[in-house]
Amino acid sequence: MAPHVLVEDMTVNAIREVRATYASSGLRDKLGSYHDDADSAFYGWNDAWLMPAFREWNITRELSTISRPLLAIQGHGDEYASMVQIDEIKRAVPHTQLLKLDDCGHSPHRDAPDAVNDAIAAFFS
Numbered sequence: 001m002a003p004h005v006l007v008e009d010m011t012v013n014a015i016r017e018v019r020a021t022y023a024s025s026g027l028r029d030k031l032g033s034y035h036d037d038a039d040s041a042f043y044g045w046n047d048a049w050l051m052p053a054f055r056e057w058n059i060t061r062e063l064s065t066i067s068r069p070l071l072a073i074q075g076h077g078d079e080y081a082s083m084v085q086i087d088e089i090k091r092a093v094p095h096t097q098l099l100k101l102d103d104c105g106h107s108p109h110r111d112a113p114d115a116v117n118d119a120i121a122a123f124f125s
Helices: 009-021 027-032 038-050 052-056 084-092 113-124
Strands: 071-075 097-101
Touching: 009 038, 027 038, 038 052, 071 084, 071 113, 084 097, 097 113
Parallel strands: 071 097
Antiparallel strands: none
């Protein structure tokens, strides 16, 4: 769900924006309820994605080694990634089943739980 296989400009821009508002937006407090050290969790993720060298990160070549059934789920409203991510997965792994969700952001399991659960159930059956 909401996978990343390469770095998109939109991803870096969104991560840069969330960094600017991290402390003042309440995100720090929200993360604090899930992590003992919210700052470490946030900046560990944020710093990595904003490193210039990370712009070259791309695992699309490795995807072709996937031989098992695969379901890739992406929301059209994901602020961190576009459909390029799962389209690249499908290109490299032709047997991939895709679920592209309208009215869904970066958390398909929260934004569209019924559609996600239905797709997973159908995938496993």
